[in-house]
Amino acid sequence: MDDIKIRTDHLNLYYGRTHALKNVSVKIRAQAVTALIGPSGCGKSTFLKTLNRMNDLSGNVRIEGGVYLDGKDIYAPGVDVAKLRRKVGMVFQEPNPFPMSIYDNVAYGPRVHGIKDHGTLEKIVEESLRGASIWDEVKGRLRKSALGLSGGQKQRLCIARAMAVEPEVLLMDEPTSALDPASTVKVEELMKELKKKYTVVVVTHNMQQAARVSDDTFFFLMGEAVETGSTYSLFSKPRDRRTFDYINGRFG
Amino acid sequence: MIRKLADSFILGMIYGAAFFSVMLLVGIIGYVFVKGFPFVHWTFLTTVTSILRGSTGIAGNLVNTFYVAVLTLVFAVPVGVGAAVWMNEYAGGGWGVRLIEFTTQTLAGMPSVIFGLFGMVFFGGTLGLGYSVLTGSLTLAVMVLPLITHNAREALRAVPDSYRIGAAGMGATKWYMIRTILLPAAMPGIVTGIILAVGRIVGESAALLLTAGSGYLLPQSGRGLLHKVLESGGTLTVQMYLSMSKARYGEAFGIGVVLLCLVLAINLCVRLIAAYTKRIF
Numbered sequence A: 001m002d003d004i005k006i007r008t009d010h011l012n013l014y015y016g017r018t019h020a021l022k023n024v025s026v027k028i029r030a031q032a033v034t035a036l037i038g039p040s041g042c043g044k045s046t047f048l049k050t051l052n053r054m055n056d057l058s059g060n061v062r063i064e065g066g067v068y069l070d071g072k073d074i075y076a077p078g079v080d081v082a083k084l085r086r087k088v089g090m091v092f093q094e095p096n097p098f099p100m101s102i103y104d105n106v107a108y109g110p111r112v113h114g115i116k117d118h119g120t121l122e123k124i125v126e127e128s129l130r131g132a133s134i135w136d137e138v139k140g141r142l143r144k145s146a147l148g149l150s151g152g153q154k155q156r157l158c159i160a161r162a163m164a165v166e167p168e169v170l171l172m173d174e175p176t177s178a179l180d181p182a183s184t185v186k187v188e189e190l191m192k193e194l195k196k197k198y199t200v201v202v203v204t205h206n207m208q209q210a211a212r213v214s215d216d217t218f219f220f221l222m223g224e225a226v227e228t229g230s231t232y233s234l235f236s237k238p239r240d241r242r243t244f245d246y247i248n249g250r251f252g
Numbered sequence B: 001m002i003r004k005l006a007d008s009f010i011l012g013m014i015y016g017a018a019f020f021s022v023m024l025l026v027g028i029i030g031y032v033f034v035k036g037f038p039f040v041h042w043t044f045l046t047t048v049t050s051i052l053r054g055s056t057g058i059a060g061n062l063v064n065t066f067y068v069a070v071l072t073l074v075f076a077v078p079v080g081v082g083a084a085v086w087m088n089e090y091a092g093g094g095w096g097v098r099l100i101e102f103t104t105q106t107l108a109g110m111p112s113v114i115f116g117l118f119g120m121v122f123f124g125g126t127l128g129l130g131y132s133v134l135t136g137s138l139t140l141a142v143m144v145l146p147l148i149t150h151n152a153r154e155a156l157r158a159v160p161d162s163y164r165i166g167a168a169g170m171g172a173t174k175w176y177m178i179r180t181i182l183l184p185a186a187m188p189g190i191v192t193g194i195i196l197a198v199g200r201i202v203g204e205s206a207a208l209l210l211t212a213g214s215g216y217l218l219p220q221s222g223r224g225l226l227h228k229v230l231e232s233g234g235t236l237t238v239q240m241y242l243s244m245s246k247a248r249y250g251e252a253f254g255i256g257v258v259l260l261c262l263v264l265a266i267n268l269c270v271r272l273i274a275a276y277t278k279r280i281f
């Protein structure tokens, strides 16, 4: 249970001259939900994106220090980014299903990675949709456009899409902030379910959500990981004054 | 009270203007049909003009129009869409993009006869292609390139970034993402560019007369359809222009009817294709 899936070591990230992550050294446990909390602009999304190198996409980014997945540096030269992202999948704040059928959305990742066989794809699609608890709602309309789903369904579809490549880690950036309360509950339940198989890292600016779904919580402030530890102890007896202030609503 | 009167007066003017412009269009189309319809019969459509038999026919021009339109698109669409993809997805807004944008805008506003002059001298003369369907198509390809590039670019610009980021997050390469998501999503815009281009191709006269010439014969079956590409071939519009200049107005109206039907058919086809692609994606 205490296996470390991802470790960062004195991680610094600069957007041009903005120092967005400062000396972040943390450990993310396997098969647990880790929540990242902190005021807006403190670097939660930036940190999350360093874990599957999505920062490579924005120009003008400089990274120092290391990120180790199962002990291997993911920024080492020669690392295959496509393979890395297969292992470390991502779900975004705004549900972003592609403008194609529900089926093709879920099959997208497997196809990217070279799976063409219809039978195999069909199996993967069904399993992933079941895994994201949306199968019953969409099984009759797999060939219809994914854009016709409700917001909550879209987000669960995106989770299914991320699961379809059998990742080891799922990164979620405020996955419920665009959803209504009922859909939020469904996605939160899903997160608890997901950690049986995956390592889940979720950004949230909702502290109740962090308390409800996560095992560990990291509190970020101005690019620093101020306090990290079990969710229970961080919320019940914070060690740092700033954490105390934040969880008691003094700022942010 | 006065305000109310003024309001209804303006409303009347607006309706009047709308009615007038619709009537004008209907009137012109109706006029062309009434004048031209008697000429549109089987021989007119399926044979070529024969001095021996004293009959007129536009079959050769129909075939040429088809040739020129298809060949032009074969050259212009891949280059135009490719340029749009490069500008929007790869170039990152540098000076190269601005140069292309500037060139594109300039080319879009240029009178077509200038393209004709260039095509005649460069493709026809320097490259030695002479007056031929190929020279005409290459010339028109240069002419419609800006239209296709611009529409494709706008369509790509409208594709939300969340698709690009989402695909990258799945480990897709950029080219795979472009092929599977961006181009399908941009298809309606690309198709719009193609409709506009076909309109310009079918409607062009001056630039084609100078490059593709005015040949009106059908491709000879013995020498194969491909050979026609290197021969002179006048499109319907070119033939219409020639008929008018020889004061054969009935013939010209007849071609007008065929052209109107053609444009209508193309529009309908393309709309159907667009609706179909929309339904898939």
Ligand SMILES: Nc1ncnc2c1ncn2[C@@H]1O[C@H](COP(=O)(O)OP(=O)(O)O)[C@@H](O)[C@H]1O
Binding pocket: A015, A018, A020, A038, A039, A040, A041, A042, A043, A044, A045, A046, A047, A058
């Ligand atoms: N692509 C970018 N280019 C420049 N600055 C950025 C970029 N993304 C984020 N930042 C800056 O980095 C800091 C952290 O942003 P972010 O990670 O999005 O915060 P959070 O997700 O916690 O709200 C902010 O000051 C933000 O303005």
Ligand SMILES: [Mg+2]
Binding pocket: A044, A045, A046, A173
């Ligand atoms: Mg954020």
